[in-house]
Amino acid sequence: MLAAFVSTPAPEDPLSVLEVGDRPEPEVPEGWTTVQVKAVSLNHHDLSSLKGIGLPQERMPMILGTDAAGLDEDGNEVVVHGVVPSPGWTGDETLDPKRTLFSELHQGTMAEKVAVPKRNLLPKPAGLSFAEAACLPTAWLTAYRMLFVRSGLRPGQTVLVQGASGGVATALIVLGRAAGYRMWVTGRSEEKRAAALALGADQAFETGARLPERVDGVMETVGEVTWSHSIKSLKPGGVVVISGATTGFNPGAELNRIFFTQLSVIGSTMGTRAELEALIQMCSVTGVRPLIDVELPLTEAREGFERMLEGRTAGKIVFTP
Incomplete structure (x- = not known):
């Protein structure tokens, strides 16, 4: 499947190690499911991953991306919460010392398909586009x-x-x-x-x-x-x-x-699943929507990364696999 990923870190020249190409389809652990990704937004976390910050060499190759919107295995439109707590954790996920984001321990969302815990899925309202929904979780x-x-x-x-x-x-x-x-x-x-x-x-x-x-x-x-x-x-x-x-x-x-x-x-770090649910509801009730700077096919991911690295942003950068 098509994905944007990193195989080796480059702290001084992160764009030199950005790869867009074929990666294996995700393995699905027990209690997880897959999402067909329709849109994924770019975050500074992805630039950090290219530099190797929080992502050691032994975990690479790693697909980038922490959030996404798409279709679950039943065809439902969903939003992916990007925080993955450790097994057995209860309460605020952001306080779990062993929590991770997608693309840190588990393969990321910047691909045609991603494996996620079932609890990390929330319904996407019909009034939100996939691109808008993909901007919410991070x-x-x-x-x-x-x-x-x-x-x-x-x-x-x-x-x-x-x-x-x-x-x-x-x-x-x-x-x-x-x-x-x-x-x-x-x-x-x-x-x-x-x-x-x-x-x-x-x-x-x-x-x-x-x-x-x-x-x-x-x-x-x-x-x-x-x-x-x-x-x-x-x-x-x-x-x-x-x-x-x-x-x-x-x-x-x-x-x-x-x-x-x-x-x-x-x-303050990220947010909980319950807070993402409340945010989605706020968007539905108030009509506010994420400002999207540019929407690019995943094959043109480099352009989006360049815009972020150079500070040429006016809102969110979104990729469509």
Whole structure:
């Protein structure tokens, strides 16, 4: 079957090891099933896999991809939850120390067919396209958990999103606006800031700009480049929620400001199956939909990876096997 995969890591030149070609059809353990993939979205996790981050050589070749939408063995339209807990785990899957995502221990979703635990399947509403549904289980679920589960913020409060154009950032803008938060964003270019305003952001600023007033919360996925600005932008008692660090993991700590103004620093990772179910329901009730930057056939996966690596994104990149 056709798949996008990696056979050897390349930390300095990840695109050099991206392969698109034939791979064996998936083996199906007991309690698992298969999904015919109709759409899969690209995430920064996939670039990390090419670099060998979280994916040692001994697990390769590995099919990439953490989320998908498609048809189950009975022809039902489904969405795949990307978090795989360890056997016997109960409760919040994201807190399982032995949890994995597809493409870490088990073959990923960036293929014509994928094997998944039966419990990882949720019904896809008819009102969501396969491409839109494929954007939900990673980027949009991450944004949902950050804003609605982990932050403790309430509608009406002001939230700053660092970075205006990626999958998680655009999801935060759309979801926050739909729920009644005042959403501010930063962006490196006028084009990215204008796109965020068109999505529903209330205000958009240059990266690192002094804000008109301090905010109640910051959603942080950028890391080293924006960390100091995030902390300095918060009101006393504010909260920063972190779900990634695409520019590096070595920020200036700003510890003095954190303890003196009693800030909360909260980590957030992916989301649970129940939270994905709630997100799907929210999309159905409100009519909000993921912003898709480009939809490409899987045979042209390299173009999508190049766009992400170079930061040329305005929403989600989706592949169709």
